[in-house]
Amino acid sequence: MADKKPGIDKTLIRDLANILNDTDLTEIEIEQEDIRIRVSRTIATQYVQAPVAAPLPVAAAPVQAAVAAPAAEAAAAASKNAVTAPMVGTCYLAPSPGARAFVEVGGTVKEGQTILIIEAMKTMNQIPAPRSGKVVEILVQDGTPVEYGEAVMIIE
Template sequence: MNPNKPPIDTAIVKEIADLLSGSDLTEIEVEHEGLRIRVVRAPAPITIAQGAALAAPAVAAAPAAVAAEAVADFSKHPGVVNSPMVGTAYLAAEPGAAPFIEVGASVREGQTVLIVEAMKTMNAIPAPRSGTVTRILVGNAQPVEYGEPLLIIE
């Protein structure tokens, strides 16, 4: 880590990402004391930069913005969990609650990994297999399509 650069506060990134998910905005950029944080909805990656733009991985609860090419790769991944319906994906049971899963979490077959709300009905999405969550490909309150990759369990 470069001692001349201030550390990135992931809580700030999460808060900005939550603002983005809870609105019709597609991009938010904040700059303060030489630190610039930019959050963009898919297909552009989330970028956090100081001076020059640097691509950074999304924090677990933040929208997992993924380039269109990468989404195609995930759909063929052997551990992919796809959306069984069109709706809105939620990573927690209710606002402010802990998420069902996080990257690195161990899950067992049948465990609820997220919820997809369709037509005002909350549908629990179970893990199809036991394993470790290696990627969460959707953000909280993100619209999803039928067959869209939601997460990877290895």
């Protein structure tokens, strides 16, 4: 019979951490005999500025072109203040059904404050505010799916 190796297998932990990095999982847990090892990480959120489409030129109506320019400027201003989804999943605006929303339009938030939750692969991921400011608009509804990089909120 072989004696059990004392301590924790650090190679196994490194292998599990590499699996997390390779698969973009947030946590992994294994159990062998009487040892259970769980490795988890927080997701580094990335905020990507959404590209803004330029208005198409309108030859017959110069008045419409003049109206489209302020709309494009508003879209550009909104996109630089937009908070985007750092992952694909289902967006929740409150911590539980029937609970008060994390933030409301007109309210102020501090950098790092949870503004919503995105459920991905049955894991609830709290999404922090990237900056302090006033919530101008919430672009998603509670329980709706979001895509990576989709604007979910505007904070000025």
